[in-house]
Amino acid sequence: MGVLPDLKFDKESGYSEKKRELGKFLFYDPRMSSSGQIACASCHDPNTGWADGKRVAFGHDRSPGSRNTMSIINIGHMDTIFWDGRAANLAEQAKAAVQNPIEMNHGIDEAVKTIQNIEGYKAYFEEVYGENQITEDNIFDAIIAFERTIVSRKSRFDKFISGDSTKLTNQEVEGLHLFRTKARCINCHNSPLFTDQQFHNLGLSYYGREEFEDLGRYYVTQKAEDVGKFKTPSLRELKHTAPYMHNGLFPHLEGLLNMYNAGMATLVPSKEQENDSLFPTKSNLLKELDLNQDELASLEAFLNSLSSTIYRERPPKKLPQ
Secondary structure: OOOOOOOOOOOOOOOOHHHHHHHHHHHHOHHHOOOOOOOHHHHOEHHHOOEOOOOOOEOHHHOEOOOOOOOOOOHHHOOOEOOOOOEOOHHHHHHHHHHOOOOOOOOHHHHHHHHHOOHHHHHHHHHHHOOOOOOHHHHHHHHHHHHOOOOOOOOHHHHHHOOOHHHOOHHHHHHHHHHHOOOOHHHOOOOOOOOOOOEEEOOOOOOOOOOOOOOEOHHHHOOHHHOOEEEOOOOOOHHHOOOEOOOOOEOOHHHHHHHHHOOOOOOOOOHHHOOOOOOOOOOOOOOOOOOOHHHHHHHHHHHHOOOOOOOOOOOOOOOOO
């Protein structure tokens, strides 16, 4: 655990305030979607922790998704993106959102043409990239430049671990101790990001239940051992990013901690599933914790100390026309 390091920008693409400004316009521009009504900011709103506050996201024609929207805070630090890790970088993530039929439902070429045909964008792209440079690569490069600036401010935990022992209460310090020991959280929630950036099965795949089933990482790798595995989310800004888990099942930390305390759900195969090679196996890192109510309260208090005051990024007053 530790303080987040500063993000460094790629030397080739570089960074400038003008590029960030352009990326912000594009991030908030609903014309990137086929309906002209959905922008990146529709699901990644600074007022709801750069997520959307819903159990699952709603997109094109109010189509519900199957997963909870992950916050983009500190996304520039992530090795892979999405609950199943299907995007290896920010460009893949942004393009996937544009193309997804239940998100922005637009072809990349069509979205690029839309931006190219907006006269007001030309001066911005010319200043950042040079003349006649409204291209697919530059559009998503600008969006990425903006997204990479969405980072956590210093939390009370950061100030505590940097040497100011007054920043955490006794209860929160006890919670930190439990986090690292009895509660076993640090097995997966480690590093300055409070995530190992790996994929684990927590017993919440609803395997065999058509309405709720989600096989997670398996959809990407097609490997039986990945059935029901989802990426460990960062615990930074946890206070601002409810509900929790890939399906948004838990609206409050209390309920989530109670489930971890019980060792999470354990799926038992039915008679028909006994020889099913895809039947998921819960991670052996999960065990009953035997935390009492005071310990659970201390753990929750510590987790809340990982959240900072989120800068309320204001949307552009007016988009290029």
